[in-house]
Amino acid sequence: MIDLPATPQLVLAKVIVPALGLLPAHMDTPSARVMLVAIALQESGLRTRQQVGGPAHGLWQNERPVQQLLLGNKASAADVHAVCTSRAVAPIASDMYWALLTDDIFAAAIARLILWCDPHPLPALGDVDDAWVCYQKNWGPGKPRPADWPGNYSTALAAVTGTAP
Template sequence: MKLGEIRRTILEPALAMLPPGLGGARAEVMLLAIGLQESGFKHRRPAIGPERGYWRFDPDDDNVGAVLRHPATAALAVAVCDEQQVPPIEERVFTALEHDDLLSAVFVRLRLHIEGERLPPVGDVGDAWSLYCRAWRPAELIRRKWDRSYARAMDALSAPP
């Protein structure tokens, strides 16, 4: 799937489910970069491993549970779960993330929101990398790959629809 299509069919509708302050170019770049870093938007489930969705939620990382429990995200997460007809129970949400791209994108954005700060300005690849590492705690820290993923995400924002 091309990044423009991902923006139109996944990111824009997912971010529209959230308050306006959680959307915008900063959010789109972060979600695109993380998706490129984690899966390249090629497969919603790796050949080996329990991760789910393009953004590779891991059942052991407690990202889903954190979003469902955190005071800043719980009500939003439950509302989106209701809209997507997924019970707001950690195991049920985790299972749904493999096929429900809108729910998955919302949970990515809410997981980043838990970090309690504004998203880095578009183009600030260093702060974006730091935020990604704090939120995702990637097992394999490949900064060069992140720089390429982030650059591609920025390019996608400036590409015509």
């Protein structure tokens, strides 16, 4: 567990990169890294693992039904089980949901698997508009805050590519 609030660079190095190491190598792409940082910035601001006034858990603010969907999806089921085994989490939706609060690496791997289940390719690096569509489709935010996305995406892109936002 990293201390919060955290910087995008810290989350990338200490959480996302190790999480991607738990998954098949083809899931670790610059686009995936950018989306994971941008979504965490959009959802939790890298400040909390428990949604303020809501049920979502983890830096990516996943709700309970997501875990069951991942367990039942052919695209993710085997990888979910592997991640659960590697992080000592029972592959049971309720156990997974609670683990999001205490295991940032597990939460990042779950977030990547959510994106993996989308049959559309991840947005090209720098395509903030397609990235917004991808985020909305896969996270279904109740309060989407579109005005915040360009800045969060730019910060994520800079963290991954090492360029200034």
